[in-house]
């Protein structure tokens with residue numbers, strides 16, 4: 267998914283047919299193309315997001331060529347010359363045609379995109395209501411909110427030539443900028459103290475990149491708590507992530523050791539004489555079933571310390587989510603923040619390619635913020651390398667973490683309007699992957715028929731689940747949210763995450779509203795991606811960086827670890843200028859339940875209020891993750 271080839275654009279166009287007229291659209295596109303290619307993005311009041319799906323992407327791709335060329339191959343230079351030539355020719359012709367037609371053009375676009383509901387051609391209805399979809403065959407758009415989508419389409423057409431609302435790329439609350447990074451402050455009580463180690467702690471962290479990150483920083487805190495020496499954490503190989511990367515493949519080891527050297531003792535390897543120990547046999551193996559989720563520090567003192575003192579070593583295996591957030595001594599909380607926000611730096615290999623990625627999507631080659639500096643280090647120049655960058659400034663982009671993967675969709679037990687075929691497909695998936703869930707479902711079925719046992723676990727119905735806000739947002743819902751907030755049709759959107767369930771059929775409603783959607787696979791060449799191919803965690807690091815450095819970051823699932831860590835990072839380093847859009851699924855479901863009647867203005871207003879609610883500046887609440895909500899005295903300092 268995520269490829270920007272023309273098939274998608276074609277069907278996206280067909281999808282828009284109901285609102286436009288193909289002839290006019292393609293005519294518009296040609297003119298637009300000329301203007302876009304030459305006059306740059308500044309035509310049309312600062313944004314050449316003309317009606318072209320292909321064109322803008324084309325522009326983006328060209329920029330890629332551009333960047334490749336600047337790497338200096340001579341054939342590349344020849345290409346460049348030709349390209350520039352062609353551009354000038356197109357320009358001259360374009361100019362002649364364009365000015366002539368400009369007036370009638372704008373009028374016709376606006377006119378044809380404002381067709382009242384009743385005037386929509388029949389054909390579109392057919393596309394949208396076709397239920398005879400074979401799940402395995404090339405798909406038609408799968409749409410749940412036809413009416414809202416049409417309204418969104420029209421609203422985007424109307425907004426096309428307007429200035430962006432000033433709030434669009436900003437955080438709404440000024441107080442956000444009062445909070446500054448603070449976890450790096452040295453702890454005076456620790457200075458010069460020689461710690462006697464109670465033994466070694468070995469950690470083998472499971473999960474993907476982001477779970478591991480949390481595990482590493484929790485391990486640092488536990489080692490400090492127990493006056494133990496931490497062995498550089500190991501990452502377990504999992505059949506899901508299929509990535510053998512170790513700590514040093516993802517994070518800069520020396521930097522990590524050095525930054526934390528005054529806080530906790532960390533070594534790279536267990537001493538030789540301990541390496542051959544059978545941890546299980548000596549009782550030093552502690553798995554996740556031995557410790558409760560989000561345990562208090564005292565549990566570690568009671569359970570782990572005695573073993574540590576007896577055997578000189580313990581092995582924490584898995585270590586997902588085992589250390590809670592409250593209560594927690596100030597010092598340890600700060601240490602976790604220092605670890606997460608300061609000590610973990612991605613290796614140069616990741617920084618370098620991420621910097622390419624970010625430069626290409628921004629079309630700009632210099633550091634813009636503290637977030638850039640922290641994440642990309644020396645690989646992002648501090649001043650623009652190219653003259654035109656300086657005059658033009660970077661393109662804004664929105665990064666979207668869209669969580670609509672098959673396993674999530676199947677597990678949710680929600681209904682996504684895909685009819686019988688989709689239900690069967692999801693049920694088939696559950697049979698293979700979630701047998702226990704299925705067993706529960708069977709129980710529920712019998713309960714519905716004959717409610718004998720009052721205490722039997724009852725699964726909520728798909729409609730209830732939706733009301734409760736338990737259903738992953740579809741790409742369509744994400745697009746509706748963005749359009750309600752006023753993001754324009756031409757907005758550059760970086761899509762993070764993996765395989766979208768339903769792929770094209772699910773993405774079409776999204777790309778019809780927002781065609782300028784790119785992924786790392788679009789922005790990087792196969793050879794640039796090759797070193798990351800077999801390393802899903804390293805690929806995830808690219809997504810992490812592209813999301814954290816985005817002008818706006820939008821998520822569809824606040825429970826996801828990537829979204830959560832990126833949010834925290836943007837809060838910590840964003841200085842109040844790194845907005846994050848976090849929909850409240852329950853509230854959004856309520857808004858969407860009126861999809862057949864709600865006025866577009868009303869929809870916009872309610873979505874905006876929902877998002878602003880999520881952006882309120884408040885202290886981290888009790889029990890909440892400091893990695894996601896670092897606004898607390900342990901991590902950040904509030905300026906008066």
Ligand SMILES: *[C@@H]1O[C@H](CO)[C@@H](O)[C@H](O)[C@H]1NC(C)=O
Nearest residue numbers: 461462464491492493567571
């Ligand atoms: C760790 O060391 C500090 C200071 O040296 C001491 O106060 C604390 O009791 C020790 N904790 C453990 C669990 O050994």
Ligand SMILES: *[C@@H]1O[C@H](CO)[C@@H](O)[C@H](O)[C@H]1NC(C)=O
Nearest residue numbers: 508795796797798799800801
């Ligand atoms: C990735 O793994 C495949 C099979 O496991 C192997 O053939 C290929 O060479 C690997 N590629 C890289 C870049 O390591």
Ligand SMILES: *[C@@H]1O[C@H](CO)[C@@H](O)[C@H](O)[C@H]1NC(C)=O
Nearest residue numbers: 410855858859860861862863
């Ligand atoms: C859309 O509106 C219809 C009619 O009010 C309603 O029955 C349906 O549940 C709504 N869809 C969703 C997903 O909320």
